[in-house]
Amino acid sequence: MMVLPSHNSFHHCCQILLALLLFSLQILTHIEAYGLKVEVLPGFEGPLPFQLETGYVGLGETDDDMQVFYYFVKSENNPKKDPLMLWLTGGPGCSSFSGLVSQIGPFEFENKEYDGSVPSLVSRPQSWTKLCNIIFVDLPLGTGFSYAKNLTAHRSDWKLVHHAHQFLRKWLIDHPEFLSNEFYFGGDSYSGIPVPAIVQEISNGNEKGLQPFINLQGYLLGNPVTTNREDNDQIQYAHGMGLISDELYASLQKNCKGEYIDVDSRNEVCLRDLQSFDECLSRIDQYHILDPYCKDDSPLWRRSLTRELKESLSSHLTAPGLSCRTYGFYLTTKWANDKRVRKALHIREGTIRKWTRCYRTDFEFEIFGSVEFHASLSKKGYRSLIYSGDHDLAVPFMSTQAWIRTLNYSIVDDWRPWFVNGQVGGYTRTYSNQMTFATVKGSGHTATLYTPEQCFPMFTKWISKLPL
Template sequence: MVAKMNMMMIPPSHIFQILLTLSVFFSMQILTHIEASSSSKVEHLPGFQGPLPFELETGYVGLGETDDDMQVFYYFIKSENNPQKDPLLLWLTGGPGCSSFSGLVYQIGPFAFEKKEYDGSVPSLVSRPQSWTKLCSIIFVDLPFGTGFSYAKNVTANRSDWKLVHHVHQFLRKWLIDHSEFLSNEFYMGADSYSGIPVPAVVQEISNGNEKGLKPLINLQGYLLGNPITTLKEINYHIPYAHGMGLISDELYASLQRNCKGEYIDVDSKNELCLRDLQSFDECLSGINTFNILDRYCKDDSSLWRRSLTQELKKPLRSHLKLPELSCQIYGFYLATKWANDDSVRKALHIREGTIGKWERCYTTDFEREIHGSFEFHVNLSKKGYRSLIYSGDHDLVVPFTSTQAWIRDLNYSIADDWRPWLLNDQVGGYTRTYSNRMTFATVKGSGHTAPEYTPEQCFVMFSRWISNLPL
């Protein structure tokens, strides 16, 4: 009653002023929320001729206790077919510590860098006809923190396997709240390389969250992984693979087997014979691009494309800064750095000013590897009946298809559709086998570590059949 009397005693002009102040206050609260989770449509990109022939959205999703603790930047491309009904895919790249921008421009997105000498202008972009966005909508995220345009108050404290798992899960649920029109779409996780470690954990966390009643409910259907690191024992398959591909002699292979007894990772420093053989092995492969043994070997970035056997999975990938040869595949990494650090590009992408200094495609410093293998997650997800596609470029020496076949075999599921070739234009595109746990394994003939980058047409056909629930 007192409050009512006091309000009645306030002059009308003052009441108007109070209401105006309250209006400004609540408007600021709304703007703060928008800042925490914002999205913008992008119709033109520097380097791309004309308006974009697909729908691109960029934005930020805030994580953490306060809005500005952690901001995840993302690229979202709507399906070019039927976005209302087509599946939704969230893609992660490996490293560890590389943004899924790599997947966007080098592997499965609707545009790519034109391979031509950098002349100081904005690098040119061209359409990719085999974009997976012709079949589904895809979210590409700048995670883990430290990569791309995502930013955080404390980057170092948020860089580990489990932090990445939690961040992806939290990002997805928040993104779907802001994009509720996609809640009913089938959802899949996709990844390659090192992300074969965290992504099965992400899928399990999403599944567990659904079972606990976390909102919004995610229509999780399965996951796909390309040349995925899984057991952290992949190095032990390098030598038999190299022998099978004719990269080392029968005699060296026999000596390696005899002296190292199949263990090439934790070698006893006193085992001089094994170490000698490993040195010989290293010398034989010194001119081989281990990510694709058929591809050109480039000295320009030997730290990225050539590492000794004992260091292959222990040293992370780095953003390429030195100018490589145009004929080298890594030239694209150089173009990406030039493109993303251009002011006109940042403006077009709606990057918040002052949040990011130098753009890094991969940021590998201080990343903590806490998950020592993802096999158990595959076991759990198989029991829950989720679909999965595990594919391997068959000329990858970093994660040989033989190492992937081995852990799939250890799942001990019966074979539903036995080993057979899958065809593209009446030619063998690779080989496949399907298991009773709804897991499909496929090789991609002639392809490397990031298979869609090397053989886009084959991978597009493989993916289109699988995502449509058709046999390969």
Template sequence: MNMMAPPSRNSLHYSCQILLALGLFSLQMLTPLEASRSKVEHLPGFQGPLPFELETGYVGLGEANDDMQVFYYFVKSENNPKKDPLMLWISGGPGCSSFSALAYQIGPFAFEIKEYNGSLPSLVSRPQSWTKLCNIIFVDLPLGTGFSYAKNVKDYRSDWKLVHNTHQFLRKWLIDHPEFLPNEFYIGADSYSGIPVPAILQEISNGNEEGHQPLINLQGYLLGNPWTTYKEDNYQIQYAHGMGLISDELYASLQRNCKGEYIDVDSGNELCLRDLQYFHECLSGINKFNILASICKDDLRMWRRSLTQELNASLSSRLTVPELSCRDYGFYLATKWISDESVRKALHIREGTIGTWERCYTTDFKREIFSTVEFHANLSKKGYRSLIYSGDLDLIVPFRSTQAWIRDLNYSIIEDWRSWYVNGQVAGYTRTYSNRMTYATVKGSGHIAPEYTPELCFPMFSRWISNLPL
């Protein structure tokens, strides 16, 4: 295996890269449909001029103009765009647009949560935006999500198609933005994207080694509460017991009857199945995204149905407006906002390409990668940095499952388990490893940690991206 370290930031080297990228750009004779970008001057619902630079655009991936068009939002760093890192963000799902991260987690604006009265929902600034110190590309991938479109969307909806499409998108985006070639490059992701992202990183690294142009200044990645092995559910039992959600007796019975396997249970193992049924009954009223948060009855229904339908169109409709206090209310406001013609015009959306906007298009997605541990090992051997973090109130991907696969990598511990702090208070716990991997828990956070505790996650990201200890 080639043990090449991440490329250095030699100025002469990258000057050549920029010239080469410009040459490639001119040689490819890209038409307006294949690559287009526009500056967003204002956002409807946001009062006053934008305090950040926002660009939207399309990158064509297919041989014909309408084969595959990937839509993106690009926010320049509010600090020093020329020198600050460049990051591509991939949201989970599978099949959720990174608009989720832009509007609810790490982007520079958020929806003002107040009761919808028929007018355009309002936007406010997010003080803990990660764009304070990083250039971030938020992309609508996989195809079928957000404003990306294609002739045959189903042909591109799988783990490996997402890997290849993302890699192709990134190199084409950099050809069109050669000024960012010298910037250190990272990928960030959460939840299900813990599956495709390590494979994307390895494909980028392999492409660099094979001489693919332009060369990407890949430095590392960060993953929040990531799916990794498809064994995450096996650790829900331990987590639930440790958090006092099930009794000692049930925990002991589950261990005895299921012998540590709670996913692929033998249909003849009636004792294990009985215990699992009791376990699920105990957790039926728990919000698995954040075990301390309230559970909203319409949560799953809101995810599965189109919110662009008028909610009061029919008294017989099962689709109802979520309670104002529910997490889903922000998603509801987003569909009202982004379906407005003035918003689509401001974002420079191509007319007639997308009807109903789907923040999360989760159907018809083929799962092909069932463990990413080997990818993590390969990336570490090549010297790439990584930050893996867990919201400690997440039952979807419990921190125990993340700690288990990291432990299986058998890395030497450089700095053992310790508290990390924000404003003099414990913000979580962290450990660093010999292969440039940092693991951290985020205290009081749920499945998407920056959404629940931005005041903790922003300092965590700021320190790590700046090569400082947590």
């Protein structure tokens, strides 16, 4: 007698078949659309001692509509349990490869003169991937190796926010093994504007039941642009650091009445004082006031009186001196435009003709301050680390302290030094809203670029939920 399967066992068989079908489809689409391993990189000797994946995540309705490029480095400790972080470099429009190679990734350029061959890469001992899985993403579209049919339509603050959120959920669908890992969002400089808004959108999406659920824990920001009024604090900072005289400082305060950005064109005495200020600082590196002055390629704006953006946004790439930190940016451009490098990174041919470190054209500024997002995220209980290199003139630490004070949270652990190998690494203060503020002693804008030996232990303690 033939025994027919019960309704339950039949249903179970159907579930297994459906799961196998979905798994097969995932394999097929994975080959076509998602990340590929990179085992060897031109310029790096031997096989990579860490796991690197590169790939694209499509956000549009068609394959070539909106393609976001990313670099993913697995934690060198315990990828299954260590936190996952998405890193967004500032600009806006600077490739996250800058964060990977110049700041917190597992390799960096050897600082030697370019000879026409592929620039050499060496291991970075203070890589944050020693204890964290990190996705470095090229956003907004048009940045790095990310591309779109109609770039202009996709380049604004809010588009950047929505695209980063969409990217992350799609990336996690393709990497379900990281769904349970604690997730953090990181960035620096201009990222101080979009990142809090992105974190807010991720949180709201979780609350609405969007899938997959993101195990969001918090965020960290270095020398972050936050109010778009940071230039106003440059005067006080420059005076405190002995870059302008007491007399000029007093005159600026009197004649400009604390407003140094939107100056009335009829206020000639204020404009004259600002011109004197600019002359005093014309040969100072605004990103690290102790560094030698070098012409840089960064798109971060300068005050718009005598030092115009056109100074630093020349379309011709010239080599800075080897002693300039910007020499690394020059090597980056040479490296990323090498055919062998593009092949190794699995870059789609014909998508990006010339890679530029920072692409700022046609970007629409829509978010004019991110304090409200910080306040909202604090109420929801997310952890945050805000750190500032204390020799940064572009976004002075006092600007950052000022907006943190407006959040009006009580102090849990008051101002004190934090240490690296028995030496003061900077100063820190912790607030009741789980926000930690830290200065990084002797460091500049994008502190991780200047002092990785201090920033690595700072990050290690914070991500491990230990006091600095």
